[in-house]
Amino acid sequence: MTTAAVPPNLSSGHFWLGAGNGAKNGAPAQQQQQQDVEVPKILPPGVTQAGFSKFARRVIQAVGGDENFTVITADCDFEGYEDDDFGRNCRTHDYYRSFDDECELVGSALCHPRSVQDIQAVLAACNETKVPVWPISTGRNLAYGGSAPRVPGSLVMILSTHMNRILHLDETACVCIVEPGVTFMQMSDYLRDRGLLDKIRVDSSGLGWGSMIGNALDRGGGASLYGDRWGKHSGMEVVLPNGEVARMGMGAIQDPEGRKQAEQGVHPADQKLNECFALFPYGWGPMNDGLFSQGNAGIVTKMGFWLMPAPQGMTPFSVTFEREADLAALVDCIQPLDLNGTLQSSVSLRNLTLEAAHYGPRSSYTNASHKEVIPEEDFEKMAKKLNTGRWRYIGAVFGSDKVRAALIEDIKKELTKVPGSKWATLDECPGEQNLVRVRATYLQGISSMGEFAWMKQWLPNCSVIMVAAISRLEGKAVWEQYSLAKELFAKAGIDYISHYVAYFRTMHNVCIIPYDRKDKDMRGRAQWLGRTLIKEWKARGWSVFRTHVGLMDQVADAYDFNNGALWKMHEEIHDTLDPNGILAPGRGGVWPKCYDKDAWVMGKKYIG
Template sequence: MVGAHTFKPLALPPKLTTAEFNEFIQSIIDIVGNENVEVPVSKDQIRDGSYMNPTHTHDPHHIMDQDYFLASAIVAPRSVEDVQTIVGLANKFKFPLWPISIGRNSGYGGAAPRVSGSVVLDMGKNMNRVLEVNVEGAYCVVEPGVTFHDLYDYLEANNLRDKLWLDVPDLGGGSVLGNATERGVGYTPYGDHWMMHSGMEVVLPNGELMRTGMGALPDSRRAETMGLRPADQPWNKTAHLFPYGFGPCVDGLFSQSNMGIVTKMGMWLMPNPGGYQSYLITLPRDDDLKQAVDIIRPLRLGMALQNVPTIRHILLDAAVLGNKTSYSSKTEPLSDEDLDEIAKQLNLGRWNFYGALYGPEPIRKVLWESIKEAFSAIPGVKFYFPEDTPENSVLRVRDKTMQGIPTYDELKWIDWLPNGAHLFFSPIAKVSGEDAMLQYGVTKKRCEEAGLDFIATFTVGMREMHQIMCIVFNKQDPVQKQKVQWLIRTLIDECAANGWGEYRTHLAVMDQIMGTYNWNNSSFLKFNEVLKNAVDPNGILAPGKSGVWPSQYSQITWKL
């Protein structure tokens, strides 16, 4: 051993002693070096950090006690081989691992592990290369640490931006790979990130390396693979063109799951469309949401709406432009009259629809005429292009986002309240005005009962809508945090009763949400548990992720 240490971590995994922890961690240090291992031993090390400098010890937007979900150590492997070795040691010691990409899973738990005492495996610190950008096939291959901004910079530096665009979410600092495996979304026509992946390389819980889809077929250039370790061997030339391959398509087992650690992923990029125009349509009344959604549905299904458009509540836009005290001295939720006044002040609607047009000018012109005519059926709507709005308008920000340029302006709405933190509540609904109004009514009512302002957006997919409700709270106010817990737990059950399930969630409510996916005596969860116990018999990989627990963990004890 090199320079043996003795640590007293702030949290230990279940059933492991301090001596076993130190033996495990020393073995890890011998593999990756001191500089790639961090062991928090003092509460002074538990700092919330920021989006740009994320903490990996816990959830910086903690809705429970700050140290409720706490890592025993943070380990950054340098290579696929390091990951395999660490997985092997974890099996030997029965030590739980919690893999992350960047640690910016903001609003869903950050980098925090579901089981306190787990080692957070920081896949992004060292494994952060853009391995390939293929112009002809319009795809890239990335490691976990490649952020959207990194990939954008790569395209710019290699003069590829005129050929290929990427799709970005609201914030540009997240992992391309991590966001896709969590089924995150962006706002160009390539906005469904999981749909746009093709070919994954995965370290399985037994340490074996696997490539999925066409990647399971060896590359035809056999001579070039001689002597190379599996992780360094070239991919089959169709691995990133056709995601399904032959036989069962297993990629989904590594999405929002604890079945493997994704080390590489192919992602499709969008060919430069040859023209672009963003726009804003303001809807003056609260109940215009119903008519707008019914207008949107046929336009989206018919692809007149080419991208992933959003219908943003007035307070989401207002919060990007200022905190609550800049609009009102109230501490209670703002009234309809207050919201109307803010909308008037900002020259916005109670709801604001952001979309974009892609392609040569004649195509954009025809699409815009169709969209404008359809929305003109709503009395009082107004139409804007970026140049019609102030320099600091949200449309100017969305103009960049919807053409794949990373931004960070959306961070500002977290400061709506002092000591601002946030929790996302993300139910799915059909693209129907009636459903939208019903879901809006349920979520807004409960939000106001909790003493919080309703801040949300409807993000429109092909045939469904994600409501992304931004629950902003003061993380230094324990009473408010209790109300936030009540709010999300109440909404989960009420939305499930209406047939609206969440597509992604925070650590604290993964069990409850999986419990709502209980058709036919919870056959879905049972199937996942069978798979989990088969591929991970020692239960080392992200126990409890998405509500799937290995048999070593009593569900009575561990479910929240």
Template sequence: PDAAPLRRGLPVPQGISKTAFLVAIEELRSALGPDHVTLNDKEVKNGWYMEHPNTHDMMPLFDSEEFIASAVVYPGSVEDVKLIVKWANKHLIPLFPISIGRNLGYGGSAPRVRGSVTIDLGRRMNRILEINADDFTCLVEPGVTFYALHEEIQKRGLGDKMWIDTPDLGGGSVVGNTLDRGVGYTPYGDHWACHSGLEVVLPSVGDDGDVSVFRTGMGALGVGGENTWQCFPYGFGPYNDGIFSQSNFGIVTKMGMTLMPNPGGFESFMYTFANESDLAPLIEIIRPLRISNILENVAQLRHGLQTLSVKGHPRTNYYNGSGPMPDPIIRQHLRSTATGECAWVYYGMSYGPAHIRGHKLSIIDNEFHRIPGCKRIDPATLPADEYFWSRDRIASGTPDLEELKWVNWMPNGAHAAFSPVSPIKGADAEKLYGLAKRRHGEQGLDLMPAFCVGLREMHLIVEIVYDGTDMGMKKRVEKCLRDMIDDAAALGYGEYRTHLALMDQVAGTYNWNDNALMKFNNTLKDALDPNGILAPGRCGIWPKRYRNRGWEL
């Protein structure tokens, strides 16, 4: 059901009465203007990707009213953000900042603490402040999506000169995705590594009654320092940016990003591998090629089932049984697709002029063919609507939405991700694939793994697609995710990013030396946010006011 009235009523944050909360909201309204604060007291409406809610996760893993905002505030300026921080400190109301809120698979736009006031930064603060065609950089506000940045570059006639790097879906924000350390698929795919410069509003109120806003790197220079803000990430003194990624230490109001120069040509390629057991030897082949940049982008090595599901048809088109879809069925259906019957599909791209690409492509072709049954699929044989061309667009910096299609696998399609990191080793791939397979089997879920190969590591991204309205299925999904996290931790693997619901568990696996890392993060949290108003619980970091009071999940 698309919209339903709130069953539990206005999600007033803990520790404040409804009346006091409503008074506080009125205070905020009169400070920011009545249009810029909305109370979430009516309904839950999941919408869809292009019109996603900003009050909760459109793909809820729990009950929709669990991770839900009490109100949403729309700042129009850095001054507004400071004002909101002051207000929250005064009333001890938790805030949750989002840029766009399309963090699907990881919690969408939902806050971790029920009743938080969501700061929707992107709605009004969405300017592209600069695109610098000399330096190949830009400076953006939180609301700039990959689509918007791409469009603006085209509009200015710079499309032939520079590329952006986009994740699989282009509707997210450059700022939000980068702060969550998301990845894309050109050689500029490590978004965190490619950013340069942050402007941050801190969550505390100083002795002078003011809220501090500071700029990292060269942006801290007093006079005109902005000329190097996006050219050189470090500045002088501690390089502070990192602590604002995957954290709850500050609200980012501006971010610089580097842009990729047009490499002078590009060419996608696709290989299929026949057997499940090809995984390990293939990964061993990939590692040296990737580290030496013969394989130049974050490639996706996908399981056949994902190649099938991304066609966008419901699972029932192929199979009606319960439990994971059997391999023979998957293979049978793949036979009539462009890839043909196979276990794995490798999507990659080579960059540069033709003769430079030729050098790399011939090495790749030789190496990949060491796996018996390896097939190169000639792109010329593929129709324009084949998924391959979506990967081609993405790996050449053009935002796309095709990837959303596999969500149709289930009615009321939702998904959550298990994303462990490992070396690029065959043995690691097998262990992670093996545990995922076992746990999916136990819970009767379809397994759609993709190995995203970074430079010296790979992320295994396992997206579990489920029916967002099926509480029983969601319990199984959660159980499967939690079991996989524990299994992986026991083998020495950790997640690079996770869903809101799983943050405490994942953070708990990074527990070396008696949780020394979390103790350190807590020290920073208490110093920077003594009242604990900013995104309590995000990435497992709880402020003092919440710590060890049963908030952990």
């Protein structure tokens, strides 16, 4: 590859960069005198304070000034974010401190690029200095690590501050193209402000401030007909580690006007998008979109989405089930309805603990200490107090009155076959805070913030790690996985909060591990539980589809067929695209060859 000490003009959209030297573990920075850049709490791996100062000045120039660059110093406010209402976003660290006892996942600085050109200039600086960069959209990623970089001392690149435009909305085709900072709430408000909610809706979740692009890239799921967000993306623009701008799918076909713009020297990122960018996701030839999902092969700067045509009507419903052991029978009732399309919204099945957490703190239900799980007799009292069973299914059907009536008839007939089950309509679930009503808001494609309020009240300093496992969509398989998880939660002395969601032909068991982050003992038990769940699932041939950044190495290890051939392939591809290993090293358990993987992995004693 041709190399150049100074990259070409930014307008070319392409840099040629040389390979780098090996990186070593980051370490806390020592205060040095007479530096014009503040000393970070943790320096980038192998970088001195003098080198960091030089790098920082270059990044400041790249992003347009000091206002778009902040050093994360040792005296930063690391607690001020903790007890808010989720409105203030923490970009400096994982505010749940989930794995701080093992490795403090804190960056060296934050930068806020204004454009693709800024991103290219920052990448050029990172390639030259070998400083790793950790791109985030809004950086929320609640319970999965937030904005925390996998490599301490990384430069955290926040895309949402400036790159937050809705670039295109096609009312006829119901598609949009957005930048990384566009949130579900922003898109919902955009449609409302233009009087379009009677035509178009956006799949959302209980936390509407999340990034549409960020959540899709992490393969998050929603509640509506369009809940498979990654599956509903079409087209993306990506900045590769060497600074080159590439467009996927139909975006790789130059629009005629875009060709003229290219001849006039317009930057690639500013050239007109192909009119089918967001309409047809495949294009022609190998499909490389997946490299950028839960991966570290590039920085996604534009993405197209299919939006949901506003339904003619929606009928929410709820079904409760009396006994814990009803889970297997319930899943067997769900399976055929899910496969044949009768269940239109994503299956949302919640255990009693998750239901109870929505309505009050743990202390309002039990006197059990935080070192033990809630006893069975208190569960019985909880169920009676809340007028619910041990499980609640919340769903909805969409369409005309006749279509919805027919679907409801079939669903009610099947789900109420389980003895003791109770069917309820929205009218039978009064009160604004009723969980069925809260969930009904975004089942119809209108963003809300209500469902996760429980995270602020269940425990003092309540924090959460989520580990989402997969099983067959069959009662026996789901019960086996549930029973194992319940046993391990009990060993950890932590209440088992479970949310089951059916996707495709599997059941996703989202295990929610609550703990008091300021209680070191409980935090340690939560860490043990997350790692032990993954280890035991691996032994049974199960694994995880989404997890905390501190657990990524262990989850990657579970994909071990043929000595981990798939992850070897991931890393070979990454090394080709990113020979200096600067872009999100360790994300998804994918490590560049210039890092000593054995030295960097977290959870070593649980791996292998």
